[in-house]
Amino acid sequence: MTQSEMAAPMTPRNDVGSEAVIVAKDVNKWYDNGFHVLKGVSMNVYKGEVVVVMGPSGTGKTTINSTYNELEPYQEGSIEIDGVLIANDIKDIEVVRREVGMVFQQFNLFPHLTVLQNVTLAPIWVRRWPKAKAEEIAMRLLDRVGIAEQAYKFPGQMSGGQQQRVAIARSLAMQPKVMLFDEPTSALDPEMVREVLDVMRNLAKDGMTMVCVTHEVGFAREVADRVVLMDGGVLVEENTPDAFFNNPKEERSKAFLSQIL
Amino acid sequence: MTTVSSRPVERSAPSVQKTGPLAWSQKHLFNSVFNSVLTVVLVGVIGYALFNLFTWALTKAKWAVVTGTFSTMMSGLYPSGSYWRLWFILGMVLTLSGLSWGILARNQKKLFTTPPLVGIGLAALLLVLLPMTRPYLLYSLGLLALLAISAVVGQALGRKVPSAGTYISGGWFVSYFVMLYLLGGNTFTDSMLYTVVAQIGLGILAGWLLSTLITAATVTTWLGRLGLLALGYVVGYYVLGNVLYAPLVGLGLSYSIFLILMQIVGVLLGVLLIWVFSDAQTLQTIGRVALFLAGFVGVFALMGWLPKQLGLEFGLETVRTNNWGGLLLTLFLAISGISLCFPAGVLLALGRRSKLPLIRTFSVAYIELVRGVPLIAILFMGQVLIPLFLPEGMRPDSVVRAIVGLTIFSSAYLAENVRAGLQAVPQGQAEAAQSLGLNKPLTTSLIVLPQALKTAIPAIVGQFISLFQDTTLLGIVGLSELLGITQDLLASPKYLGTYAPAFVFIGAIYWVFCYGMSFGSRRIEEALNTDLR
Numbered sequence: 001m002t003q004s005e006m007a008a009p010m011t012p013r014n015d016v017g018s019e020a021v022i023v024a025k026d027v028n029k030w031y032d033n034g035f036h037v038l039k040g041v042s043m044n045v046y047k048g049e050v051v052v053v054m055g056p057s058g059t060g061k062t063t064i065n066s067t068y069n070e071l072e073p074y075q076e077g078s079i080e081i082d083g084v085l086i087a088n089d090i091k092d093i094e095v096v097r098r099e100v101g102m103v104f105q106q107f108n109l110f111p112h113l114t115v116l117q118n119v120t121l122a123p124i125w126v127r128r129w130p131k132a133k134a135e136e137i138a139m140r141l142l143d144r145v146g147i148a149e150q151a152y153k154f155p156g157q158m159s160g161g162q163q164q165r166v167a168i169a170r171s172l173a174m175q176p177k178v179m180l181f182d183e184p185t186s187a188l189d190p191e192m193v194r195e196v197l198d199v200m201r202n203l204a205k206d207g208m209t210m211v212c213v214t215h216e217v218g219f220a221r222e223v224a225d226r227v228v229l230m231d232g233g234v235l236v237e238e239n240t241p242d243a244f245f246n247n248p249k250e251e252r253s254k255a256f257l258s259q260i261l
Numbered sequence: 262m263t264t265v266s267s268r269p270v271e272r273s274a275p276s277v278q279k280t281g282p283l284a285w286s287q288k289h290l291f292n293s294v295f296n297s298v299l300t301v302v303l304v305g306v307i308g309y310a311l312f313n314l315f316t317w318a319l320t321k322a323k324w325a326v327v328t329g330t331f332s333t334m335m336s337g338l339y340p341s342g343s344y345w346r347l348w349f350i351l352g353m354v355l356t357l358s359g360l361s362w363g364i365l366a367r368n369q370k371k372l373f374t375t376p377p378l379v380g381i382g383l384a385a386l387l388l389v390l391l392p393m394t395r396p397y398l399l400y401s402l403g404l405l406a407l408l409a410i411s412a413v414v415g416q417a418l419g420r421k422v423p424s425a426g427t428y429i430s431g432g433w434f435v436s437y438f439v440m441l442y443l444l445g446g447n448t449f450t451d452s453m454l455y456t457v458v459a460q461i462g463l464g465i466l467a468g469w470l471l472s473t474l475i476t477a478a479t480v481t482t483w484l485g486r487l488g489l490l491a492l493g494y495v496v497g498y499y500v501l502g503n504v505l506y507a508p509l510v511g512l513g514l515s516y517s518i519f520l521i522l523m524q525i526v527g528v529l530l531g532v533l534l535i536w537v538f539s540d541a542q543t544l545q546t547i548g549r550v551a552l553f554l555a556g557f558v559g560v561f562a563l564m565g566w567l568p569k570q571l572g573l574e575f576g577l578e579t580v581r582t583n584n585w586g587g588l589l590l591t592l593f594l595a596i597s598g599i600s601l602c603f604p605a606g607v608l609l610a611l612g613r614r615s616k617l618p619l620i621r622t623f624s625v626a627y628i629e630l631v632r633g634v635p636l637i638a639i640l641f642m643g644q645v646l647i648p649l650f651l652p653e654g655m656r657p658d659s660v661v662r663a664i665v666g667l668t669i670f671s672s673a674y675l676a677e678n679v680r681a682g683l684q685a686v687p688q689g690q691a692e693a694a695q696s697l698g699l700n701k702p703l704t705t706s707l708i709v710l711p712q713a714l715k716t717a718i719p720a721i722v723g724q725f726i727s728l729f730q731d732t733t734l735l736g737i738v739g740l741s742e743l744l745g746i747t748q749d750l751l752a753s754p755k756y757l758g759t760y761a762p763a764f765v766f767i768g769a770i771y772w773v774f775c776y777g778m779s780f781g782s783r784r785i786e787e788a789l790n791t792d793l794r
Contacts, residue, residue, distance in 0.1 A: 071695065094699070097696055097698040101696075102693075104693060108693035110694075110708055112711050121697070121699075122699060125707065126697065126698040156791055157792070174697060
């Protein structure tokens, strides 16, 4: 890459607004055993933006994602989701959580409920939608992720890729403002990775704000507006995907990329 | 290089070389010298034992001890004029069982698979063989037919009405109180059945109707304010008034001024509450709660007051619990114990995992204390010690004491079974539920508990079975349940030396119920299985 290319203005792929959905400032977290897992992480995520978080395992990628909806508490710093401060003693954490969708590495579908019940559970019990409305929206979402015809199956009867797509539909059913993906394709067989990434690609195209912890370089190059490298509990580098993969600023990033590319 | 045929042939089943009983026994019984010897020896031993049992049962055993005391063994000293109530209870329970069976099996093509058919057939055969007079034999066979018919109806119902399961659970709940009333008799409007159905049930219905029908924001907001004012007034005038009465009047304040003062304090408190909860949403919620409570309390009081005014004193003849006995008492104890210890055990298990230290400590202390005491000690305490310490009028009924003892004991063990189930649910399940915005109670009741109970079914039913068998210990402490009454009957000179037939007979009865429970639990497990099939 030449100098002139570097100087060209970065054009965001999506309509990234100036309004921040997630504002994390100097977040510090210790595990119960005293391990300092997050060491002053600051990160903003703007409306409509797709941020890909990369890095070696055990460096706090999943943990920072989990602090955004208080599944993991943090001890110092501040996190604001859509203007609401996620303090550790927050009373109505559920109100924040319903605005933040989350997709897990292990899918975590509810095995005792059908696919349709998995997707409609939260809208019915949390949003208090009538059952008919919840099911209609759920069927539309299942159609969007390509498994509407399996709505009455149980999760145990589906493949991993299908389960992960149901999990995405389940999160979308709450109409969240931001979606957090925690290594959504890491537990999948190679041929199923693509069907899940396709769904995520379409989501990004539709303007969903997303934070993805993933090792999928192709996905990051194509979809991300910003790539973040985490190592040892700190943000090492924040950059556009082009610059990050072709011309990283930090030595640590170069070392990381030389291992995965 | 390998070649792959372009289109593999699809077959419906793997090819089988040999079938038939000869091939089967060759494969399973005589596949090696050692196994052949083992088969021959075991068949010999079992055959000898069975032969002796049958010759004993048909020639030597004096079954008069069973035929002569059959009705006493079944129902103790229950007055024979009221036997129809027991038949009615049996009919109700079998109808509900059939309906539940049908609803559970709603997705299966064939309702009457071989095991239940064989079971029903054997039961019918046994009934014909049992020493019953003709009308009772006809009633019993009719009950079996009722079970089969309601199973068919239940399956059809389950397919048509998706929420049939909820209704049937409600049916079981109410049926317990119907059973209680039919067994004990008494004036209907004084019974627990009347309280549960007419007062609590209708009260909840009325409250729910009121709070859902009246939704206009202005009405609920004003009702919320009114409710808060009333609450403040009650707290200020009655509660604070009682507390401050002695100090203030003692200081020389005149009584009438004190009353007025406290009324003002009450009103001020109410106004303060309204000011604190001034948020429109909160006020409307409070208004809706107030509406519900008004409907509930109103109907509850009305239904309690109305019968006395109308002079409705009808009811069934009272049968005191010391006349309940035999199988009837055994079943009553077991059913009551099971239905009480299950919710108690679940609550204790949840308490043991609670984050609140007080609740957790209490649960752990209860569970460990009870598990360290033998059941017979608890039952002795209930039957012998409590009556010694309490005066005549305050002693609870001996059957109630027995049920409480069984419940105290079993709930501790059940709590540990449920806790094992809770620990088997992956952490990710609760995380997923919480990330969707479900709060703690919803996460537990909709996601964690159903999965935990499903895993724990075998252990839970095992606990139920041991509770059923533990009712025999009450025979030792003086209740005339099936074992106790059999021992009493055998003490009479008429049946001297005929222990064996009597104990074989009641042993068979215990086996039928315990096997029935474990069979039922396996069917429920199959019906709840959601994995690949």
